[in-house]
Amino acid sequence: MKKYVEEFKQILETENKEKAVEYALNLLKNKKIDVICLYSEILAPALNNMYCSLSDKDVCIWKEHVRTAIVRTIVECCYPFVIEMSDKNLNKGSAVILCPPEEYHDLGARMVADYLKICGYSAVFVGSNTPYSDFYNAIEKIKPDLIAISVSNYYNLVATKKIIEDLRKKTDSRIIVGGYAFSMNSANVAMVGADYYAETFEDIKNIVEKEASI
Amino acid sequence: MNNILELKNVNKIYGTAVKTQVLTDISLNFEKGSFNSIIGQSGSGKSTLLNIIGTLDTPTSGEVILDGVDTGTASKNRLADLRNKSIGFVFQFHYLLPEFTALENVLMPYRIGGGKVSKEILEKAKEYLTLVGLEKVINNNATKMSGGQQQRTAIARAILNNPSIILADEPTGNLDSDSTETIYNLLRDINEKFRTTFIIITHDRHIAEKADRIIEIKDGKINMDIKKA
Numbered sequence: 001m002k003k004y005v006e007e008f009k010q011i012l013e014t015e016n017k018e019k020a021v022e023y024a025l026n027l028l029k030n031k032k033i034d035v036i037c038l039y040s041e042i043l044a045p046a047l048n049n050m051y052c053s054l055s056d057k058d059v060c061i062w063k064e065h066v067r068t069a070i071v072r073t074i075v076e077c078c079y080p081f082v083i084e085m086s087d088k089n090l091n092k093g094s095a096v097i098l099c100p101p102e103e104y105h106d107l108g109a110r111m112v113a114d115y116l117k118i119c120g121y122s123a124v125f126v127g128s129n130t131p132y133s134d135f136y137n138a139i140e141k142i143k144p145d146l147i148a149i150s151v152s153n154y155y156n157l158v159a160t161k162k163i164i165e166d167l168r169k170k171t172d173s174r175i176i177v178g179g180y181a182f183s184m185n186s187a188n189v190a191m192v193g194a195d196y197y198a199e200t201f202e203d204i205k206n207i208v209e210k211e212a213s214i
Numbered sequence: 215m216n217n218i219l220e221l222k223n224v225n226k227i228y229g230t231a232v233k234t235q236v237l238t239d240i241s242l243n244f245e246k247g248s249f250n251s252i253i254g255q256s257g258s259g260k261s262t263l264l265n266i267i268g269t270l271d272t273p274t275s276g277e278v279i280l281d282g283v284d285t286g287t288a289s290k291n292r293l294a295d296l297r298n299k300s301i302g303f304v305f306q307f308h309y310l311l312p313e314f315t316a317l318e319n320v321l322m323p324y325r326i327g328g329g330k331v332s333k334e335i336l337e338k339a340k341e342y343l344t345l346v347g348l349e350k351v352i353n354n355n356a357t358k359m360s361g362g363q364q365q366r367t368a369i370a371r372a373i374l375n376n377p378s379i380i381l382a383d384e385p386t387g388n389l390d391s392d393s394t395e396t397i398y399n400l401l402r403d404i405n406e407k408f409r410t411t412f413i414i415i416t417h418d419r420h421i422a423e424k425a426d427r428i429i430e431i432k433d434g435k436i437n438m439d440i441k442k443a
Contacts, residue, residue, distance in 0.1 A: 102419070153423055154423070154428070154440060154441075154442050155419055155422055155423035155428060157428075157438070157440050158253065158428065158430050158438055158440075161437075161438060184442060184443045185440070185441050185442065185443050187440075187441070188440050188441070191438055191439075191440055
């Protein structure tokens with residue numbers, strides 16, 4: 001695994017999109033690793049531990065965006081493998097995955113959508129910067145069993161708390177939170193009033209098992 | 215880390231016949247050298263809270279301990295001394311005197327306090343005006359400066375006494391986004407260079423999200439108190 005992590009990291013640093021996509025998909029095609037492993041061991045760490053040298057400091061954000069876009073392409077290309085990995089006979093319920101208004105970092109949420117699909121949920125990825133009122137109004141029609149909210153910028157925790165408070169008045173859906181705003185300070189989890197906090201695929205799996213036992 | 219400011223069960227009620235409770239049971243600690251923002255809708259009680267912290271107003275009940283001094287039991291003179299030496303204020307409107315230069319405005323609180331402007335104080339005022347990037351307009355009248363420059367002069371004025379805490383009420387409320395960024399960077403530099411504690415009321419998410427801690431006041435109560443890390 002270490003070898004794949006290192007090789008992918010090196011390719012990503014060159015920002016060669018074609019090569020990075022090909023490399024990641026070949027790992028899956030050749031059954032070297034599965035999608036969960038690709039996301040949690042290779043892609044997420046590659047994004048979280050992005051290195052930017054001092055000489056590149058003026059273009060760090062640019063580089064981060066370019067590399068994130070490459071990883072996003074890989075994730076989208078992985079969907080057939082996600083379908084293959086998910087048990088079609090399982091129907092644990094429905095889940096919606098979103099980011100609060102003005103939260104633009106949605107790649108973690110996108111991966112969580114696939115995790116939930118693999119765990120047997122029909123997962124709808126709503127995406128970044130979800131307009132609050134549209135989502136709030138749609139919830140009654142969608143009636144999801146799970147709502148997963150991803151927050152990176154800790155300022156958006158303020159809106160997240162309000163969203164969760166309002167959702168509680170309208171739905172019995174179980175609410176999961178995750179993202180950088182929580183992993184940087186675990187005390188923030190208690191602040192927003194969610195049912196669960198998830199950081200890894202294992203966390204998602206445990207939540208799904210717990211929900212199934214209720 | 216030491217707390218520079220502690221609020222214990224602070225309540226504020228205005229009026230006697232008709233009572234309006236503006237703050238309810240506010241308890242907060244602020245660590246020395248921390249960079250905090252306070253957010254909340256208009257009328258939520260943010261400015262009242264800041265005025266109480268700055269000893270410009272008094273709580274109806276509760277304690278405010280600033281730099282080790284219980285402001286509820288301190289004498290008027292002690293409070294005035296505390297305000298002058300421990301607290302710097304920055305407001306949305308800079309309150310510079312238009313007929314005076316940037317340098318004279320920075321020195322104004324010192325003059326009002328009765329202090330003769332020594333060579334050291336003069337040099338310090340110039341140094342701080344340089345720190346805020348105004349060395350070229352030091353002798354310009356306040357009216358001959360841009361909004362951002364005026365606010366930077368107000369900041370230089372606020373730090374002249376090396377206060378341990380700076381209270382800012384919408385310091386970028388009047389500024390465009392570029393000037394807002396300049397002011398934020400300046401406040402952060404001061405925070406890092408002098409370990410000055412900052413408590414900033416702001417409606418500007420770009421300022422709030424860069425603070426190390428966000429406190430949301432809602433209907434006079436603490437609705438959220440979150441730290442970045």
